[in-house]
Amino acid sequence: MKRNLVFAGKNFIRMVLLLFAVSIVTFALVSASPIDPLQANVGQAALGSMSEAQKEKLRSYWGVDTPAIQRYFNWAKDFIKGDMGTSLAYRQPVTQVIAVKLANSLFLMGLAWIISGLLGFVLGVIAGVFEGKPIDKAIKGYSLLIASTPAFWLALLLLIIFSVWLKLLPIGLSVPIGMEAAGVTFLDRVRHAILPAITLSITGVSNITLHTREKMIDIMESDYVLFARARGESLWSIVRHHGLRNVLLPAITLQFASISEIIGGSVLVEQVFSYPGLGQAAVSAGTGSDVPLLMGITLITAAIVFLGNFIANILYGVVDPRIRKGGRRG
C-alpha cells in the first residue's frame, strides 16, 4: 500500500514538472510567433474600421503589449487557481471550449485507438510468427506503405471515394448540416465519425504492426521458444503459451505510447474532415494566436499522453510477474 502511494506520488510530481515544462515551451513558441492576435481574431475589415483608441483598448485588454514573461506568470497564476482564461476566438472560457471539443474528439480518437491497437497487434503477431513467408511480406509491405502515406492525403482519398463518388458517408463535420442540436441522433454522430476514425486507424495500424512484428520475431527466435519446440509443442501452442504472453508487455507500451500519435494524427485528419474536435481547435488556436486556448489544449493533451504512459506502467505490474512479485519481495 505504501509502495503504491509512493509510486503514485512520484508520478504526480513527474506530471506536474512535465506540464510546467510543456507550458513554458508552448508559451515561448507562441510568443515568438509573428501572428498579430488582433488581426487574426478581429479580422482585417473590422480592425480597419476601428479607431486607434479602440485598438489600444483591445490591445491592453488582451495584454498584447505586456512583456511575454509577465504574461506567462499572469497566465500561470490563473491556471493554478483553475482558471484557464478565455478563448480569443470562441469568446468562451477555455475549459468550456475544450470540454466540447474533447468530447467530440474522444469518440473519434478512442475508436481509432482501439481499432488500430487490436488490428496492429493481430497483424504484427501473424507477421512475426510467419516471418519471411508470403503473409508476412504482405503485412510488412502494407505497413511500410501506410507508414509512408501522409494521414491527410489518405483522408482526402477516403473522402473522394466514400463521400464524393460513392456518396455513402457525409463529407465532413460531426453532425448533419442545418439540423437542430436536439434532432441529432447518436447514429448521425457515428456516421460522421466513421471516415476520420478509419483514417486514423489505418495510419495508426502500421506502426503498431511493425513494432509488434519485430518483438514477435525476437520471441520466436528466443531460447525458450526453441526449448518449447524441442518439447514437441506445436506452433499454435507456442504462439498461445509463449508468444502472446511475452509480446503483451511491449504491446501495452506501444498501445499507450500510440495515444500521442493518435492525437497528432487527429490534428490533420480533423482539419481535412472539418471535424470540430480538439485537433481542429488546436490548429485554429495556433493560427489565430489564441494563446489561452492553445495553452489549454496543449496541457490537456500532454496530460492525456502522460496518463496513458502512467496506465501502461501500472499494467506492467499486473502482467509481468517479474515486476509484480519482485516488488512484493523487495
Added chain:
Amino acid sequence: MSCTNKRHILEIDELSVSFLQYENSKSSSQIELPVISRLSVSVHEGEIVAVVGSSGSGKSLLAHAILGLLPYNAKVAGDMYFDGELLTQEKIAALRGNKIAFVPQSTTYLDPLMSVGAQVRGGKEEDKKKKQRRLFKRYGLTEEVDEKYPFECSGGMTRRVLLTSALMGDPELIIADEPTPGMDLKLAKKSMEDFRRFADEGKGVLLITHDIELALEVADRIAVFYAGTTIEEAPVSDFTSEKTLRHPYTKALWRALPQNGFQSLPGVQPYVKDMPKGCPFGPRCSQYGTECEGEIPMQRVGCGTVRCVRCVGEPLAVEEHHHHKGTEHHGPVHHHGAAERHDAPEFEKTMGGSI
C-alpha cells in the same frame, strides 16, 4: 575389451552444419561458415555418450541439429538415424518432446513469464500435474516452486527444472547440453545417477559437455569434439592411460587432467573462418606433416574411432551401416582394429610430452 554390439539408438554419420552469412555489412555476397564438419557419433542402448569439447566450440549446435531446431540459414549435410531409421525433418518433429528429450543449457530456455511448473507440464495441465510433482519432489523442488517464475529460481533450481522437463515424456534418448553447471556436487551426481538409471533401462543419453572429468565419471563412451568435428570416439576405459588413447589432442586433454600432470596445451582452437587446411588440430600438433594437409578420414582403432592420419587403423567401411535393430555391426572390424592399434606404439612414443 569388448566393443559394443548393441542396438543403435542414435547414429550420426558425417554431419555437417554450416551457416550462410553476409561477408560483411557492405557486401551482398554470402559466405558459408562451417560450424560442424563431418561429425560422427553414435549412442547405443544402455549408453551414456559424452561429447566433450571446449566452450563456444559449437557443441550446442549439435544438439539443435539432432532436434531439427537450427535456424533457417543453416545448411545441414550428412545422415542421422534414430532407432535405425533415417531422420527426416518430419520424423524429428514427431519424435522431439516424445522419444527424444532435450535438456538445454541455460535459464534463458525457460519462458520468463510462465511459472516453471506449468512449463514442465507443457501447457497441458492437470493430467500431468502428478508426474510433474513427483519428479520435482525427487529433485528436492518443493511445492511452492511449481508456481515460481524463472527469475525467482536459483541456477541450480533451474537446472533441475530443465532436467525434470526431459523426464516428463517417455523418451528413448535424452540430449543434455551442459546439464550440471550451477548444481552442487550432490545434485550433479544425483542427476547423473538419473541419467545412468535412465540409460540402464535400455535407453540412451547424449551428454554434451565441456567438463571432461564429469564425462569420465558417468559416460560409457566419450567423443572428443574439436573445431566442429569429433576427432576421436573412445570407450571411457581407454582414458585410464594415455597409451590407449588415439588422437594427439585427446592425449593432450588427458595430460591436462589434474591427476595426470595438469599440463595445458598451448594455443587455441581455430575459428571457423580461418580453419587450417586438412587436420584442424594441425597448427598445435607436433606431429604435423604434409600428409596431414589433405582430407583426414575417420578410421577405426580398437573400440573407438579417430581422425588422424598418423593412427593406423581400419577405414570405416560403408557396409558397417546396417540400420537394423540388434544387428551386430562391428564384430569383425574391432578385433582387427584392436590388433592394429597395438602395432602403433611408435607413434605414441613420439607424441609423449611433446605437446
